Amino acid sequence: MDEKLIDGRAIGNIIREEIKERVQNLKNKGCTPGLAVIIVGDDPASHTYVKNKQKSSVEAGMKSELIQLAATVSEQEILERIAQLNDDDTIHGILVQLPLPKHIDENRVILAIDSAKDVDGFHPVNVGKMIIGQNAYLSCTPYGIIKLLERTNTQIKGKHAVIIGRSNIVGKPMGQLLLQRDATVTYCHSRTKDLAHHTKQADILIVAIGMAKFIKADHVKEGAVVIDVGMNRDENGKLCGDVDFDDVKEKSSLITPVPGGVGPMTITMLLKNTLLSAERVCVSGKHEDK
Ligand code: GUN
Secondary structure, X not given: OOOOEOOHHHHHHHHHHHHHHHHHHHHXXXXXXXXXXXXXXXXXXXXXXXXXXXXXXXXXXXXXXEEEEOOOOOHHHHHHHHHHHHHOOOOOEEEEOOOOOOOOOHHHHXXXXXXHHXXXXXOHHHHHHHHOOOOOOOOHHHHHHHHHHHHOOOOOOOOEEEEEOOOOOOHHHHHHHHHHOOOEEEEEOOOOOOHHHHHOOOOEEEEOOOOOOOEOHHHOOOOXXXXXXXXXXXXXXXXXXXXXXXXXXXOOOEEOOOOOOHHHHHHHHHHHHHHHHHHHHHHHOOOOOO
């Protein structure tokens, strides 16, 4: 075992076992957590992600429903499918795989999902609640990264966290979650001048830029914790992150590999959010499975 490596697969599996037990407890009470996934079009990468989400939810003991729609589907049809799932008491989580075809307004689609079933944490109600520190579904990738930091006993309080990337799904919520845990947060992005000046000050460096092996040892402070959200192919077609792992590893105190770092945690937190939704419903008795 390499003590520098943050093993997202191993940590994810521990959390998935905990989830599985809680799913079984709910099933014993007659309530099976249900996750519905809508996928539009035939992008191979999206289909692979969705297959993994489905497989993982079934392994956790959940009910999984897949709705596959053609790339030519109308926005109205998607909105109607979402409305049906919102009303379906056997479904506790609804996820629409992004990106959607250009003729469909993603914001309108996300807004149509009942925020109580928005297990992706993309609905503005959940984003708003998260920012003001209220109970909310958290976007799965940043939520998973928080769990990786917690389970490796990485101190966040008072540390300087530098995030590269400002997407609504990863960068922006990541900064908020770290801020809530008393980190000092710097956001960097494609227009940041002298990126290395900022990244070299990071105690915790989170990289989500989508460029293969972009971050080198020169960008990193000695002893930093480095979290790589990237998922790219290198010149040989091999999966790699945004961080040049072999270059940065020696300088870091902890580092996530790609694959096997952040990736497995994203799906784990999707399962966690679906479980939490089902637990809420089953305990309040609002909807009960037959
Ligand atoms: N596309 C890429 N990542 C994600 C994700 O986390 N959720 C959804 N719904 N679509 C995605």
